[in-house]
Amino acid sequence: MTPKVLIFNPRSANSKHRIPNSILQVGASIHGIYDYVFVDGNLEKDPWLKLKTFFTSGRIKYFCITVMPGPQLKQAIPFSKRIKELFPKTMVIWGGYFASNQYKVSLDSGFVDYIVNGPGDHAFPRLLDCLESGEFHKLETIQNLIYKASHKIIKTAKEPLLDQDALPPLPYEYLNTFYPLEHYLGKTFLGKKTFAYHSSFGCPFTCSFCAVVPIYNARWKGKSAKTMYDDISYFKKNYGIDAIEFHDNNFFTSRKRVVEFSKLILNDGISWWGEGRIDTINQYSDDDLILMRKAGCKMIFLGAETGNDEVLKQMDKGGQQTGQMIKDFAVRMKRIGIIPEMSFVLGLPADSKDKVMDQIDMDIEFIRNIKALNPDTEIIIYLYSPVPTEGSELYQQIVAAGFTFPKHLEAWISPDWEHFDLRKNPLTPWLTPSMVDKIKNFETVLNGYYPTVSDFRLRGLKRKIIKQLSAFRYKNNLYACPYEIKLLQKLWKYRQPEIEGFYLE
Known part of the structure; x- marks a missing residue:
């Protein structure tokens, strides 16, 4: 196999055990058409080393990243910039919510070439076809695409959402050749x-x-x-x-x-x-x-x-x-x-x-x-x-x-x-800082008095202790400086599902 396409899933805060549907969807769109490889930043000790190994082979032409807001940017941005510096002929293609919503600042960076604006089931393979054939005049006909031409940002028409049952199956078993599915x-x-x-x-x-x-x-x-x-x-x-x-x-x-x-x-x-x-x-x-x-x-x-x-x-x-x-x-x-x-x-x-x-x-x-x-x-x-x-x-x-x-x-x-x-x-x-403090302190007391059921490590005596410790504050609307609750939450590694997800290491 001589892969031309590298599909990268940047590391996220709570996705180590979450199967990367976004990159699977990208892979499904070109499966059997273009050879490609997956790199999952959540399962690599050093994602950059893995990426560099593929690129130094000289075969990768397209670096494709799904970019969500938040933690994924910590790898998506510096890795894209480095790839463009070290391998300037590489086309960097972004997709995901961040890329679609912040397309101007992304394209103005100089190291993001194309953005797939929403689902890429048709847009992504058609983009690769144009780039491979050199028929750049056809780019404007590809729906769900954002790019720069003559220093002007081109945002093509939105494609109607496709019949989901008619799309090709996700390449789960192909992902399994890179990362055992049990990990997810x-x-x-x-x-x-x-x-x-x-x-x-x-x-x-x-x-x-x-x-x-x-x-x-x-x-x-x-x-x-x-x-x-x-x-x-x-x-x-x-x-x-x-x-x-x-x-x-x-x-x-x-x-x-x-x-x-x-x-x-x-x-x-x-x-x-x-x-x-x-x-x-x-x-x-x-x-x-x-x-x-x-x-x-x-x-x-x-x-x-x-x-x-x-x-x-x-x-x-x-x-x-x-x-x-x-x-x-x-x-x-x-x-x-x-x-x-x-x-x-x-x-x-x-x-x-x-x-x-x-x-x-x-x-x-x-x-x-x-x-x-x-x-x-x-x-x-x-x-x-x-x-x-x-x-x-x-x-x-x-x-x-x-x-x-x-x-x-x-x-x-x-x-x-x-x-x-x-x-x-x-x-x-x-x-103001005092407003933010009030909200966060209330959240701390609330989570102390009503610990989330999703943190199933916090049970029995631990749950009883933190609930009793928080009871006086909660019942009397006393939220300022809840240091004793924060200490226990830190000591017992209390999980907030909106930040860390449901998965336990």
Whole structure:
């Protein structure tokens, strides 16, 4: 084999045991057409050494990276730059949310040549065909592509989402020749061998704070329940999986598909988790939800965001979700027996800093109300990090408040910006240090009094001790300087699933 294409998955904070669906999708698009190799930065002690070994062979012409915001940038940016410096004839091709949303700064860097803007099932092989043939005039006809020509950025038309069942199968067994698939089946609270799976692309909604919106433009396409079940059955038979994380942007978009899938997997003894919207799943019947629970649905990640109806409208949450619906849904999930994992976005801009703080206080009280209604509700707290959803009211507001993204690509891996897209430490001008401290201190106390069920190492006496230690603070709204709780969380390596995922080393 003389590979021309190297497909690289940069190291992420919580992906060592997560099968890299993004690079598998890239590989599937050229499988049998171009020879290619995989390098997974999560499973390499020294990814750069592995990359350099391939490139010094003189055969690699295309360096292709899936680039998500956050930790992946720490390898994607410097490695792309070094490849371009050492092997200047190499074409560097980026895909992923970061590349699509921050395409200008990426292309202006001088070491990113092309960006696949969204799904690359057609765009990627067609791009390689043009580059191989030298027919550069055809680049403008390739949908889902962004590149520079004569110092001008060209952004081609968006391609309709494809029939997911008609796409070629992911090359799992080819990946297995580079990295044994068992490495990707880690232990989580869901099961001993948890399999990460994508069953759909896109989302039919236009939330103004979501990075998916500019890429998919309110479009969604999913695999059929039968195709999903066939894939999962293959991994159960050959690798003994007993749990699934569905990493779709919105797994529950189609009720019919979810119900059909639940019936298929009902007796397979597989637990699963997925992401959805409260106003969508709230339209499911109790019988639907009970079926899902019996079929292994253990927890659902849900964007609650806030209890303030006006802010929900500002976020473009579809005009249906309300604070009362969120509370009612928490109660309903308690009765059904599925754990709701609700995320909240605190620290949105407002007309004044006093209004920002008032909204933070309201959200904290609303979270406490949710916990009172259903103590099993998992709470995920994010600080609002802007995304370039140009044209939305929220984006106009953040620009007016003085927020700007970095003008140079390498600034994204500076200490100030490194954790921006983890939505834990945003550089937003309307948030003061005292506001950030209040949110983080509340989060510490909340996680002490209600430790996440996903950290199954924290149980028995440890769980009892940290809960009792936090009780006085939580019950009396005393959040400042919770050093004793932080000490125990550090000592016992408390895991926050939104940062570290469900997998344990």
